[in-house]
Amino acid sequence: MATTADDSRVGATTPTFMMRWPTGAKLLVILSIALLPLAIIAVFATLRITQIADTEARAGLRVAAAESSRAIAIELIGDMTALRAAVDALEADPGDTPSCARVQGVFAQQAFNGARFAVFGPKGRLLCGSSFPGALEVARTARDAAVAAQILPQRGLLLGVVGRSGQVTAAAYFPTDFLAELSRPSGFTPAYAATLIHGANELVLRSLARENAFERRENNLTDLGIGDLKLAMEVRTAPITSPLVIALLLPLVMWAAAAGIAWFVVDRLLIRPMRQLRARVAAFTPGEETDSQVIRALPAQELRELGDTFRALTKTVAIHEAGLAEGLVRQTKLTREVHHRVKNNLQVISSLINFHARGAKSPEASQAYASIQRRVDALAVVHRNHYAEMEENRGLSLRPMLGELASNIRATAAEGTQLRIQLDIDPYLVTQDVAVAVAFLATELIELAVTCDSAAQLRVSVKEAATPDRATLRVSSRALIESPELRDGLATRFGRVIEGLSRQLRAPLHHDPLAGAYEISIAVLGRD
Missing domain, CATH: 3.30.565.10 (Histidine kinase-like ATPase, C-terminal domain)
Structure with missing residues (x-):
């Protein structure tokens, strides 16, 4: 019962609060509420278009990252497989020159791009290939893993393998330019950044500079399946530019402008002339006739018709008041005549009483x-x-x-x-x-x-x-x-x-x- 009473009180006070507002304010609020859903729909449509563009960029990045990581993984796994086969052969026969020749044939194409390899014996003696800085160290770290990896910042990648008995080790060096060329996806036109990651070390294959502070990027991380290496790629998504900001704000600006223009038009054409007409009605005095030129100057035809109606009513009121005034004068005259006759009749009665009193025969x-x-x-x-x-x-x-x-x-x-x-x-x-x-x-x-x-x-x-x-x-x-x-x-x-x-x-x-x-x-x- 209490809840019902409270609800009834709330329902009774809300219309009263709204009724206290001026008509222009109520019109502005109603138009704003009516047009706001359209503005919200337009904003969400713009955001949805941006989200679709981001989704397309993300899908393209996944395809490019998969292609790049597959190309690098195939190259590295193939080279290291050939190097392991040579290590196993040289471990069985240190004088097996054909095995060394096969590895040199595999690395012959990469040698033009700066790739090198080296095979070491039990005491670190070079058995095949050419030594390079860090080769022996990375080869020895491969004892606990199938393939050991080490990143040389801004230089390249070192990979190492070890034989079954651990007596013969091998290492390979892949320069940054060679890996960057391998990671280039075919048919991928957007600018991108590629980075080879091993633990906390990174090797930048391709950099992508930031154009502005509001730039947004989409990234992807792919495991290469060798030496705990990962390939990270990122591309720019749709930036927050002035056209995007304008596209987001334009529906809101149009919403505010539509509500404001509608209020302005209604206020100028309807509300303000109605206030002026109301002021003239409030200032009307009986007998006064409204100027027809003022009524014709009203902007709305409906208001002109209302003004003409009021003007006709003022004429009718003036005629009726003239008739009432005439009737009141006539009634006053009749009332005065009645009182005059009553006064005369009372005087006659008093005279008759006085006449009979003179002829009374007793004092009583x-x-x-x-x-x-x-x-x-x-x-x-x-x-x-x-x-x-x-x-x-x-x-x-x-x-x-x-x-x-x-x-x-x-x-x-x-x-x-x-x-x-x-x-x-x-x-x-x-x-x-x-x-x-x-x-x-x-x-x-x-x-x-x-x-x-x-x-x-x-x-x-x-x-x-x-x-x-x-x-x-x-x-x-x-x-x-x-x-x-x-x-x-x-x-x-x-x-x-x-x-x-x-x-x-x-x-x-x-x-x-x-x-x-x-x-x-x-x-x-x-x-x-």
């Missing part, structure tokens, strides 16, 4: 009419203030609204009532619904205080609350301190109305019975 009826008129006046005050604020539509200001409301309440108070209202209102703005509820709640609380004490002195304040979008409405008076009159007024007339208004304001109404204060938090739009 007059007070009832006055109470109803105060509530109608509260609603009329809200509508008048809302009608005045409609041009800016910022909301209703509580300070003038509550000031006018307090003036109306004092003006409609019953005779003999010594009502005083002190206002401390911060300049807050509220919606019409909140203003209606505040106006009714203030009216109910003021009338409740007057009911408890006809000489009530009230203080109405609106101050900031704990949060910027709230304010605190507070109505305080000594008449609102806990008393039987207050409890009776809440139980009979004002309690349910006040509770309903607090629910309309969506906040609890707090009563401090000792201080005689009511508080409630109201929603505000801001300060005036």
Whole structure:
């Protein structure tokens, strides 16, 4: 389960990381990944061609080395076989001149190239041939081997044999030029190097100078089958030249160039014009019309069509916004007319109530009419203030609204009532619904205080609350301190109305019975 969750997190973050890249960078990465296999295939093809050339050079070297070693081995083994036969014959009969003559006949052809031989008796006395430096020493070393070999650096090769009884020995000398001629393979045209090796000693038959430090060579080592001699040959393989380096690097250069050119073309023809078009769309303001010359200058036909579409949309938006503006003006006029008529109707209702109050036959009826008129006046005050604020539509200001409301309440108070209202209102703005509820709640609380004490002195304040979008409405008076009159007024007339208004304001109404204060938090739009 943990592994599945980890995999899902990885799959969710990878696209987000790629989506943060610019389109040009993503295009360059995608093209590079798409073209990279082709570059790799081209590089491997070039390397494969070089490997094939090396294989062909290696095969040719093996054939040449086999031919050269076979020619040298045949010559040396034949000569040493004839020399051994003479040693055996002279060991049996030191005066056997025909055997010596046969060996001289065998070495007669090589004598023109500097090859010589010598046969020695028991005390080192020359029996046949001609002595040469090192002959006796190499002949005596052949006691433990069929054929003893010794390399004379830069001079040639010494071979020695010994008879069956060890009394007669023989040695042969083959110069470097003779062996080099023997080792030349027929039909092998490349330059090569040939070296005769015996232990740690080497005899260079043909040298091959290095042309540069980066030259590569292929070598082959063949055993001659006589005297522990080996023939080493080497040839040059395909060198690391500038054409080879160019052939290896060219696919990579073409890969980078193809990805770069493709990115450059797409960036110039598509991405950059799209950025410019996006900038114009972002800077678009209603009523502005896009310049058609700018759209026609876009390099891609698809972008020009998109620009024309945007230009058509701007015209459509301008037409629609003009229609909306006209409709808003018409709707504003209708709303103002509705509020004006509501205000006039409320004024008519207030006048009718005042007319009937004058004809009331009892003080209780007059007070009832006055109470109803105060509530109608509260609603009329809200509508008048809302009608005045409609041009800016910022909301209703509580300070003038509550000031006018307090003036109306004092003006409609019953005779003999010594009502005083002190206002401390911060300049807050509220919606019409909140203003209606505040106006009714203030009216109910003021009338409740007057009911408890006809000489009530009230203080109405609106101050900031704990949060910027709230304010605190507070109505305080000594008449609102806990008393039987207050409890009776809440139980009979004002309690349910006040509770309903607090629910309309969506906040609890707090009563401090000792201080005689009511508080409630109201929603505000801001300060005036």
